Structures are given as structure tokens and as C-alpha cells.
Amino acid sequence: xxxxxxxxxxxxxxxxxxxxxxxxxxxxxxxxxxxxxxxxxxxxxxxxxxxxxxxxxxxxxxxxxxxxxxxxxxxxxxxxxxxxxxxxxxxxxxxxxxxxxxxxxxxxxxxxxxxx
Numbered sequence: 220x221x222x223x224x225x226x227x228x229x230x231x232x233x234x235x236x237x238x239x240x241x242x243x244x245x246x247x248x249x250x251x252x253x254x255x256x257x258x259x260x261x262x263x264x265x266x267x268x269x270x271x272x273x274x275x276x277x278x279x280x281x282x283x284x285x286x287x288x289x290x291x292x293x294x295x296x297x298x299x300x301x302x303x304x305x306x307x308x309x310x311x312x313x314x315x316x317x318x319x320x321x322x323x324x325x326x327x328x329x330x331x332x333x334x335x
Contacts, residue, residue: 223249229280232289237276244269245276292332299329 226249234242247253259266284290303325310318
């Protein structure tokens with residue numbers, strides 16, 4: 220399951236950088252959950268060709284992530300936004316000064332991620 224989620228995230232962020240053919244094959248495998256044989260028949264390539272293409276696409280998109288860190292940054296910003304949301308719901312438990320400090324720290328973290 221984790222691998223499928225990772226492949227989905229990679230595709231969401233970097234899929235547009237693949238060729239149309241690569242996108243169609245990758246989508247068929249990851250999103251449509253078609254077998255290698257079904258994809259091979261549909262696209263007129265060998266089962267091994269489908270396997271190699273999916274592996275190559277994943278490696279290419281992972282290479283983009285290794286250089287650009289867009290998914291890592293997205294997840295860090297999402298985590299900070301969730302923390303802000305928790306603070307807004309549970310702010311009665313802390314003082315106004317403490318709340319301002321936490322909001323300032325979290326917003327600084329978000330800005331740092333956006334500027335890196």
C-alpha cells in the first residue's frame with residue numbers, strides 16, 4: 220500500500236514531466252491497477268517492456284524528487300498547517316503569548332519551506 224501511495228505522490232508532482240505514452244502506461248498500472256499483460260496488450264508492447272517502463276518512470280520521477288524535494292516540502296508544509304489547525308481548536312489550553320509564539324514558529328517554518 221505504501222508503495223502505491225508513494226507512486227501516486229510522485230506522479231501527482233512529476234507526472235506531467237513524462238511523455239504522453241509514459242503517462243498512459245504509468246496511469247494504467249498505478250491508478251487503473253491493470254496487470255502488465257493487460258497494459259502490454261492495450262499499448263502493443265511486451266509485458267517486460269511495460270515492467271521496464273514503469274520502473275524507469277518511477278526512477279525518473281524519484282530523481283526529480285531527489286533534486287527538487289517538492290513532495291518533502293509539501294508534506295512539511297501540510298504537517299505545519301495541521302499543527303496550526305490543532306492550535307486553533309485547542310487554544311484554550313495555552314496562554315495568548317504561548318499561542319502567538321507557536322503560531323509565529325509554525326508560520327516561520329512554512330515560510331522557510333517555501334523559500335528553500
